[in-house]
Amino acid sequence: MQMYQVIGPASTRAFRVLWMLEELDQPFEHHPAPPRSDEVVELNPSGKVPVLVDDGVPISDSTAILQYLADRHGALTHPAGTRARARQDSLTQFLLDEFDAILWTAARHTFVLPEELRVTGIKQSLRWEFQQSQKTLSRRAAEGPFLMGEEITVPDIILTHCLIWARAARFPIGEAWLEEYEARMHARPAYRRTSDR
Structure with missing residues (x-):
């Protein structure tokens, strides 16, 4: 293999x-x-x-x-060319634009960029954006244990990892369902094996 x-x-x-x-x-x-x-x-x-x-x-x-x-x-995804895949890809792009990019910008202005290029005041606006993005996600997420419904898909891995970053960067998670979701994802055996690394 x-x-x-x-x-x-x-x-x-x-x-x-x-x-x-x-x-x-x-x-x-x-x-x-x-x-x-x-x-x-x-x-x-x-x-x-x-x-x-x-x-x-x-x-x-x-x-x-x-x-x-x-x-x-053939797992953790909907088939290409289906409407479900289009919704999945749309959700993936939303998470990259509204969660990952916000947290990455905060990281860049904390320890990535040369010190003279960092803008410390930017974090206040990024935290505000992050709160708004959580509210939008609440309206976009399907009912069910995962973002797309009954099955875990690629966006679930991206979101859960972004929530880890958010906690490390002290970005508040303001939506109660996200805390429950995060705990559920952390309980997955595959997640625990990865985290143990």
Whole structure:
């Protein structure tokens, strides 16, 4: 059986890929090479992680990797070309724009950018945006244990990881259902195995 390689520390978006592979019960090797290290740049010229290596072919960007794995193994996704997949992809893009991007901007102005380029006051507006995004998500999420309803899909992995980042960055989670959702996701065996790394 082909073994995937996941490049990048589990403290980064590589966590999403590691968790996806655990959910899919696929064998993999984990190489926690840091961003912009020689090992990473050789696979992804931008130096960003994660990188998934599949049979010698590197694939970058956590969301692209998640969807590739879901499509390849026929799990955690709706079939391409269906309305359910369109809704799933729309939800994925919403989370990237309204959760991931907000938290990443906060991180950049906390420790990523050179100190002279950081704008500390930006975090107040980002926290406000994050609260508004949670309210919008409340109206978009399906009734059921997962964002799309009865089955876990790619957006669930992205959202749960964003909630981890939000807590670490002290971004309040103001919607009660999100706390219940987060606890439910953290109880998943595949999540626990990933977290134990």
